Amino acid sequence: xxxxxxxxxxxxxxxxxxxxxxxxxxxxxxxxxxxxxxxxxxxxxxxxxxxxxxxxxxxxxxxxxxxxxxxxxxxxxxxxxxxx
Numbered sequence: 001x002x003x004x005x006x007x008x009x010x011x012x013x014x015x016x017x018x019x020x021x022x023x024x025x026x027x028x029x030x031x032x033x034x035x036x037x038x039x040x041x042x043x044x045x046x047x048x049x050x051x052x053x054x055x056x057x058x059x060x061x062x063x064x065x066x067x068x069x070x071x072x073x074x075x076x077x078x079x080x081x082x083x084x
Contacts (some may be wrong), residue, residue, distance in 0.1 A: 010042055014049040019074050022049060023081070026060075027071045043068070056080030 010015045014022060025046055032039070047066055055074070059069050059081050071084040 010045040011049070014046060016051075019053070019055070019076075022046065023072060023074050025051060026050075026068075026081075027084075029068050030071050050081070054079065058081055 012078075014025070015074075017025070025050065029043055029046075043066065047061060056079060060070075060072060060083075072081040073084045074080075075082050
């Protein structure tokens, strides 16, 4: 099934992306009112990749909740995402 293949492509795409590309992927999801299970998987895998890299995402993520209402930038000095 095509959907399963696409779901499996997200981790590979994010694994090879630069931090700036991950930030751009996140910012593309900001205020996107569309919602599908595919988007949920995309967003979840994206957040997991930030965490896997040890990036502080507390500005947008708390517990199991991620806020997609504001764009972010990467603060390299402190290895964290900050609200733009």
